[in-house]
Amino acid sequence: MYAIEVLVAMLISWKDYLTRKFMKPPVGTVVGLAFTAEQVLCSVLRQKDGNVFWEVDASFSHHSWTKSLADFVKQHKLQGAPCYFALTAHWYKMHNIDRPDVADAEVFNAIKWPLQELTSQSADLIYDYADLPANVGGQKKLLVVALARQEVEKLSRAIFDAELELASVSIEEFATVELTPLRQDAIITLVQEHGEEVVLNIVKNRTLYFSRRLKGFENIGTFSEVELDMGIIDSLCVQIQRSMDYFESQLRQAPVKELLLKLDTQFTDFVSQKISTAMGIPCRSFTPNIECGDKLNFKMASFSCLGASYSHFVKQQSETADIAPKRHAEEQREVSH
Structure with a gap:
């Protein structure tokens, strides 16, 4: 997350970046984007009274999506809203590699070399990884995703030009997990x-x-x-x-x-x-546990798009669940005193 923010800040002036960063967003509203082979898909989720509603759906062609997205954001007054985008398989490569026998803090740098052996040496890549919770024969594996830096830079720039706050970059395998x-x-x-x-x-x-x-x-x-x-x-x-x-x-x-x-x-x-x-x-x-707006249904939905945006609310739920036991413990201590 931090690395992505630094990358985007490098593409625009820090003054412009910080202005966008602290722009007051519409309350409880999240924008999701999915970049498929055919088009760019967009969904807007809004939280009301504890429920998440899928309110708006749109699609843009690849050749004009940057302008279309900017117009869409202005039309629906979404300036400053967090934006989560997911990529489909045409945009990235996924690899299973052995987990390096190094400290956790050193894993990211250590996988650079085996990853280069699996991809083009000349390609300028951005990569990330996830530990798999179960492995064959106890041999620890990593799921590594690599994509072209140039593509991420273009997508990030377009999202900031549309006055959205880039919150996360994901892939469809992980985006759809958020909906389960x-x-x-x-x-x-x-x-x-x-x-x-x-x-x-x-x-x-x-x-x-x-x-x-x-x-x-x-x-x-x-x-x-x-x-x-x-x-x-x-x-x-x-x-x-x-x-x-x-x-x-x-x-x-x-x-x-x-x-x-x-x-x-x-x-x-x-x-x-x-x-x-x-x-x-x-x-x-x-x-998914999402309420559909008028004329919207899950049969027509991009689950990569919905999952990317819904991850915002999943994270909120997780943070709330983590805070609750701590708050309860503090209340118990106050009572005991």
Whole structure:
């Protein structure tokens, strides 16, 4: 987060940056952006009375999105609102690498060299990593994401020019995790942006344990129920079962308890019912804990976009949960005195 802010501050004057930084934002309002292969998607979430509402949805073409976003922000009076953006797979590379045997504070610098061996030596990259909570045979692995510095600079500059506050940069694998229910049991989510690969995540306690992309389903939205039932759903079941087997046998985790689907097809409920019957596991449409505004529904939504912006409220909930026990302890001490 700090590194991103410094990068953006370098692109504009510090005076301009600080002016934007301390601009009074609209209360409880967050802007989410998702950069897909085809377009730039935008969603506006607002918190009211403890609930989160999805109020506005928009899409911009790549060739004019910077101006369109600036106009959109002015139209909806969003100046100063925190902006969270997520990238789809066309923008980055993901690698699993061995965790260096160094102190935690030194991990970031230590992974630079193995990462260079996996990518172009000449590429100027920005990278980040996440520790995986479960590993095969106790061998610690890192999930490392790398993307071109030039692209991040362009996106960051456009967001600040639109008078939004850049809060976070994410990728779709992690953005969609933010939308999952907070529960101990493992769940599988299958999420697909329009015309793209299916992202299969296995999640527990809103933490990513395993992720892979399912190729060959990019055109699933063009098939009828009859066509889906002629082998496509069976192929999905095979890929799901392989992921479950790996999760249970290799990562030594308890079985998955539920499947949540958000696929690029109008027949998601039909697919869910077929998968549930075939695999003997509850399967349903993926419905985040967000209230939809007029003429909006989750079937049309970009979950990368919604997840990126919803992470703002997830973080708030987490911070509140951390503060509550401390406050209770302080109250108990006051009573005892």
